Amino acid sequence: MKCPFCNADDTNVIDSRVSEEGNRIRRRRRCPSCDKRFTTYETVELRLPQVVKHDGTRAEFDRNKLLTGFKRALHKRPVSADAVEAAIDRIMQHLLSLGEREVSSRSIGESVMNELYKLDKVAYIRFASVYKSFQDVDDFRDAIREVNEVNATSKTQTGTETDKSSTPPPAKDQ
Secondary structure, three states: OOOOOOOOOOOEEEEEEEOOOOOEEEEEEEOOOOOOEEEEEEEOOOOOOEEEOOOOOEEOOOHHHHHHHHHHHOOOOOOOHHHHHHHHHHHHHHHHHHOOOEEEHHHHHHHHHHHHHHHOHHHHHHHHHHHOOOOOHHHHHHHHHHHHHHHHHHHHHHOOOOOOOOOOOOOOOO
């Protein structure tokens, strides 16, 4: 690897460690030419599937689009950035586990809704209102009623007052 300081062609690895998550390697390097040290990170390069949009066009999967959607739905909601990152990581892991070359934007949207439902019910409703193209207040009422019914069913089954349900209401065809 080239030295970022003097552009020498060769550097020495003096220390390698696996990150706590186990998904990347941190390497300390030293340049024999200028004697400066620097750190590099090695990660696996994964090929995520192409996204097939509603109109049939295809696009590269964009993690930042997911993050933007989560941020918009979770605006001013009490959910940590770490929880959002973990949710996005779960979606990406799910997409990789499918082993498909293409995935529909609808499938990604459903995954986002599932994760938002687990994180914050208000954010779930916000996202659903755009994703499912709510037309009027009745659509909001229906979605809220469905969430409440799922929560009530979950409370009845567990016998607790806390909302432990992490399964969103079944998706209706648009």
